[in-house]
Amino acid sequence: MLPGCPLEVIGVVHTARTTPATTPVQAALNRAEQGTVEIFEAFAQGLSGLEGFDYVWLLTWMPLASGSQEMPAMIQVPFLLRPQGRTMGVFATRGPQRVNPLGLSLVNLLEVSGRTPRAGSPD
């Protein structure tokens, strides 16, 4: 039996985007937009020195993007392959309907103010 993986939430991403339907599908289509990351007080000291870096990896939990299904289809038609109707396994796509609704984003760090890093090009 495998042990569980108790993921600890360290903060919240704030952007102007609140619904998947009106959110651009890729950061590349949306370079001018910015967001902030609010790191909870218990972890605030962990930001020390981050201001010296230009880029930060954000791992995010995005259940809204994943839709309401308990488990997504293992075989999907990726957004950009819809014209051809071509199918791919979920692990060969970047689609939002994933087994784990994890987002992986490399963002441009603009400033760190208190416990709130501000970042450009959020996904």
Add this chain to the structure above:
Amino acid sequence: MLPGCPLEVIGVVHTARTTPATTPVQAALNRAEQGTVEIFEAFAQGLSGLEGFDYVWLLTWMPLASGSQEMPAMIQVPFLLRPQGRTMGVFATRGPQRVNPLGLSLVNLLEVSGRTPRAGSPD
């Protein structure tokens, strides 16, 4: 109150490395080594089409690397800054003692055989 993040384990990474003490600290120091990823049967179909890619992102759960502490120090001395004794916040380091023992590895995909992708340069 924030909802929990119930991470679903999709498989197990197999390498010759079983203890942190004898594992190289960076993939760059260890390019010739290979490993396999065993994807559980329930998710095997999700690998379809993956063989067409050269690189794969692996998100791994590595509690052994994190040590026995419940919560790591927010301020640490990174491995490569030990000579200077310089401190950094945990989120400004790549050190293994993290709030969440998550590994993020870009690996070179060598082949997909059944439900077992084989990859080079594992971290």
